Amino acid sequence: MPERIWNFNAGPATLPLPVLEKIKSDLPNYNNTGMAFMELSHRSKDYAEVHAEAKALLKELFFVPDSHHILFLQGGASTQFFMIPMNLLQEGQKADYVNTGAWSKKAIKEAKLFGSVNVAGSSEDANFTFIPRHADLKLSSDAQYVHITSNNTIAGTQWASFPDTGNIPIMSDMSSDILSRKLDLSKFGIIYAGAQKNLGPSGVTVVIIRDDVLQKCRDDIPTMTMYKTHAEKDSLFNTAPTFSIYILKLVLEHVKSIGGLEAVEKENIEKGNLLYGTIEENKEYFKCPIPEDSRSLMNVVFRLPNEDLEKKFIADGLSGGFGGLKGHRSVGGIRVSMYNAMPLKGIKELTGFMKDFMKDNG
Numbered sequence: 609m610p611e612r613i614w615n616f617n618a619g620p621a622t623l624p625l626p627v628l629e630k631i632k633s634d635l636p637n638y639n640n641t642g643m644a645f646m647e648l649s650h651r652s653k654d655y656a657e658v659h660a661e662a663k664a665l666l667k668e669l670f671f672v673p674d675s676h677h678i679l680f681l682q683g684g685a686s687t688q689f690f691m692i693p694m695n696l697l698q699e700g701q702k703a704d705y706v707n708t709g710a711w712s713k714k715a716i717k718e719a720k721l722f723g724s725v726n727v728a729g730s731s732e733d734a735n736f737t738f739i740p741r742h743a744d745l746k747l748s749s750d751a752q753y754v755h756i757t758s759n760n761t762i763a764g765t766q767w768a769s770f771p772d773t774g775n776i777p778i779m780s781d782m783s784s785d786i787l788s789r790k791l792d793l794s795k796f797g798i799i800y801a802g803a804q805k806n807l808g809p810s811g812v813t814v815v816i817i818r819d820d821v822l823q824k825c826r827d828d829i830p831t832m833t834m835y836k837t838h839a840e841k842d843s844l845f846n847t848a849p850t851f852s853i854y855i856l857k858l859v860l861e862h863v864k865s866i867g868g869l870e871a872v873e874k875e876n877i878e879k880g881n882l883l884y885g886t887i888e889e890n891k892e893y894f895k896c897p898i899p900e901d902s903r904s905l906m907n908v909v910f911r912l913p914n915e916d917l918e919k920k921f922i923a924d925g926l927s928g929g930f931g932g933l934k935g936h937r938s939v940g941g942i943r944v945s946m947y948n949a950m951p952l953k954g955i956k957e958l959t960g961f962m963k964d965f966m967k968d969n970g
């Protein structure tokens with residue numbers, strides 16, 4: 609086994625090596641404080657600088673408009689499944705949800721605790737293998753918001769573009785594609801993402817909330833569940849996940865150093881072209897169940913001719929230095945998660961392995 613493998617895990621996922629090396633060199637004495645970063649007070653000047661810098665970098669790199677607040681919360685994206693309806697949905701009020709996979713379903717389940725849910729579109733009947741067309745969505749004119757999952761980590765699908773919802777804000781779970789492509793964020797009321805795929809380690813959840821949506825949020829619910837608490841206290845109402853935020857800052861610095869979002873998006877497209885291209889060129893052997901317009905650039909799913917070959921592919925892959933290739937247990941097959949930190953070189957080597965495997969096991 610080599611010292612580091614190509615890590616295709618779905619999350620927590622691979623991080624840029626320079627970031628890991630920087631974390632190591634900052635230990636155990638951060639910035640001459642005589643303490644490691646995770647030992648610093650969350651009220652200290654050294655911590656405050658990192659907190660502010662992480663926010664500023666995310667704003668700059670992801671083109672977050674001035675109308676939006678950036679929050680660093682805990683509880684994972686799963687906590688956002690209930691925080692959004694808890695803050696924005698009163699009894700008798702309605703929200704639209706698009707059901708594109710296991711994570712959308714979990715969000716829908718939580719929303720039903722607070723208000724009425726209209727499932728405006730779904731691909732469940734087709735095992736979540738596609739993203740519904742905008743024209744097929746049955747959006748309500750009186751919804752408080754429309755919730756979507758921009759990238760479906762398990763199913764391997766991604767919204768290529770977003771529906772026009774007029775004045776109704778879109779809330780998007782971007783856990784697995786935040787900061788992977790340039791988007792017009794102005795129409796999003798809330799964007800949320802656990803950091804552990806594109807942004808850093810687990811432990812911090814990024815929430816980007818538009819000011820008019822924030823103003824509509826309730827203030828008669830438990831303090832920690834109120835978006836207003838965290839916006840007013842700059843995400844320092846209580847002890848922040850300081851170490852995760854510090855690594856988030858390092859990841860963002862790294863993204864900036866390699867050319868920002870433009871460079872990241874370009875490489876993500878190149879990786880997608882190479883991997884999907886290899887699948888298509890060998891489609892008698894590798895089969896991707898997702899139609900082209902719904903394919904994810906972050907999580908690529910495909911099948912081999914039978915399950916025994918898939919098991920062998922995963923095992924041979926691991927001994928060849930390619931980890932995390934097993935598809936989610938609910939889908940089976942192969943899943944290649946290739947977030948921002950997976951370089952094109954990793955996909956070049958993987959596609960080489962795929963072709964060799966096919967030759968040897970044809």
Ligand code: PMP
Pocket residue numbers: 619683684685686687711757759760761762781782783784802
């Ligand atoms: N949404 C999506 C799209 C995800 O991929 C995941 C985690 N894989 C979650 C939500 C749940 O996130 P967390 O574990 O941070 O609660």
